[in-house]
Amino acid sequence: MKRNISDLLDHCVPEEMELGGGAYYDPKRIKQLTMERAVGAVPRKKKVRPFRLLAVAAAVCALSVSALAVGHVMGAGDLFRAFFAGTEGTLSEGQITAIDQVGMTFEGGVTSNGATITPVAALADRNVYYLRLRVEAPEGTVLPDLDEDTEGYYQLFGDKTGESIEYDFSAYHMYGYNQYLNWMPDEDPTDNKKEVVLILTKQPGTDLCFNDNIAKTLTIHGLWVQSPDKIYREIFSGEFTFDIGTHYESSVVSLDCQGMSWHSDLSEFTVHVNRLELSPLSLTAWYETEGEPNYDELSDVEFQIPCAGDVRVVLRDGTVLSWDNDSFSDSNTDGDGVEYTLFAQPLDLEQVDYILLNGTRIPVQLS
Numbered sequence: 001m002k003r004n005i006s007d008l009l010d011h012c013v014p015e016e017m018e019l020g021g022g023a024y025y026d027p028k029r030i031k032q033l034t035m036e037r038a039v040g041a042v043p044r045k046k047k048v049r050p051f052r053l054l055a056v057a058a059a060v061c062a063l064s065v066s067a068l069a070v071g072h073v074m075g076a077g078d079l080f081r082a083f084f085a086g087t088e089g090t091l092s093e094g095q096i097t098a099i100d101q102v103g104m105t106f107e108g109g110v111t112s113n114g115a116t117i118t119p120v121a122a123l124a125d126r127n128v129y130y131l132r133l134r135v136e137a138p139e140g141t142v143l144p145d146l147d148e149d150t151e152g153y154y155q156l157f158g159d160k161t162g163e164s165i166e167y168d169f170s171a172y173h174m175y176g177y178n179q180y181l182n183w184m185p186d187e188d189p190t191d192n193k194k195e196v197v198l199i200l201t202k203q204p205g206t207d208l209c210f211n212d213n214i215a216k217t218l219t220i221h222g223l224w225v226q227s228p229d230k231i232y233r234e235i236f237s238g239e240f241t242f243d244i245g246t247h248y249e250s251s252v253v254s255l256d257c258q259g260m261s262w263h264s265d266l267s268e269f270t271v272h273v274n275r276l277e278l279s280p281l282s283l284t285a286w287y288e289t290e291g292e293p294n295y296d297e298l299s300d301v302e303f304q305i306p307c308a309g310d311v312r313v314v315l316r317d318g319t320v321l322s323w324d325n326d327s328f329s330d331s332n333t334d335g336d337g338v339e340y341t342l343f344a345q346p347l348d349l350e351q352v353d354y355i356l357l358n359g360t361r362i363p364v365q366l367s
Helices: 029-035 076-085 093-102
Strands: 103-105 110-112 115-124 128-136 153-155 166-168 177-183 193-202 217-226 232-243 253-264 269-278 282-290 311-315 320-322 328-331 336-342 352-357 360-363
Touching: 076 093, 076 103, 076 115, 076 128, 093 103, 093 115, 115 217, 115 232, 153 177, 253 352, 253 360, 269 352, 282 311
Parallel strands: none
Antiparallel strands: 103 115, 110 115, 110 232, 115 128, 128 193, 153 217, 166 217, 177 193, 217 232, 253 269, 269 282, 282 336, 311 320, 311 352, 328 336, 352 360
């Protein structure tokens, strides 16, 4: 079943995500962690029609951008190692290098009302953005570990006007995104510090791009605890603004797929895949649909929708990463479509042998 990113409410943030279990290279893993536990997620529909994404209205604010100086002792790969590997997994040196190539480390944070929020490291490609933040409450305030079932969990937003996380994406004509928070294990739950990874995923078909070095700002207004009954308790408030749009390098392999197509006898359309783009964080496909998909006479079980089809990334050691139609996607009324899938762990592009697109082998050669 294909899952469209529009199935989630914009800006919804799930509860704390666990990183245990499953094969870390499984491209479904990070989707399951973020999609299945999303607060406010709409129930899945078995029949999905193509849709055109509309621009998300943005409140334009005068934001003061905090300079993020490069120079942290550890690289982005080391700082994201625990996040991607989990408590029992590992990352190869090639994967660490891949993170270092598309990531950035920072020093210096923003202090407001005695609290400090510091961006530690970030990495991005066109589709997804990861930001590791260190949150320090005012001196004397303890941030203990919480029992989610009885005490709730930490949030970087409240439920009142002016307490939401704000983004200035005004450089883009049309954009859409979802955000998620993953609180990291705390070595000392008796102090005033916590670390969290903020994850942003883009809605396909929009202008938003996370690694194009166009200025974007993030503003956080404090820290809250959300109870199991969704009652918010403020820990501290302030204004913490950061530039999250610059400093990022691109590391991609672009593959020409002209002439590669698949036909749906069931839903009466043909899909022509034009291009694939592979990065250490995701795989993107651009395609065109010929013919109007026929859904009306089909049951909820017997249907197909336009998509890139069966896409598999094959590594040199024989590992196969399957797209498995579990991706963020968008098709417009003109038949143009784009979709992407996220890798649960960063991909070492040096280890990719070829991509299998609907049975056709496409060699991957790094320039």
